[in-house]
Amino acid sequence: AQTVTQSQPEMSVQEAETVTLSCTYDTSESDYYLFWYKQPPSRQMILVIRQEAYKQQNATENRFSVNFQKAAKSFSLKISDSQLGDAAMYFCAYRSRDDKIIFGKGTRLHILP
């Protein structure tokens, strides 16, 4: 079975600085998809960024980028120029071939003004 591990329950970063959230996963599949979701206090889960395992190029969405290391099964999220609105719970997620999305336990990110 697939597992997703986020080893940082909480992190803090100064506004305008850069922060990296860690995620590792375990799978025997060769073809899969990885996501980072953000859940602010409003509760809605918002897709931040996605990565297809067969693509070597790291995904980027504006201030958000990932460092995808397939051999190491690592999928970290880098947030540049952190803003107050980035404060939220961030979940790393794995989508398997049978369409189950498995979430890590989450990292709560605090932005310090």
Place this chain on the structure above:
Amino acid sequence: DTEVTQTPKHLVMGMTNKKSLKCEQHMGHRAMYWYKQKAKKPPELMFVYSYEKLSINESVPSRFSPECPNSSLLNLHLHALQPEDSALYLCASSLYFTGKSYGYTFGSGTRLTVV
């Protein structure tokens, strides 16, 4: 329309009540999902519907009964719930079921309290 709409936003029900949660999307997504999220925990998958047919049931107790009347609507019928069923119930949809790199679009959830 790029949203998944869930109603009600909050629900308080007694253990003998029958209630339903509703989820609607008009994005043409053909897969819809129910997730349960306890406080400070990640969402846990309950059910998956693909093309209006139930394709995954994660061993959910029968007091939760899903229904997909059409491609835009997903219901979760609740009956004889227990206090430990109190949680945030999230609905999500996805363009396709399996084999695609699309993420889910989530609704903002129904906060359920069982008293």
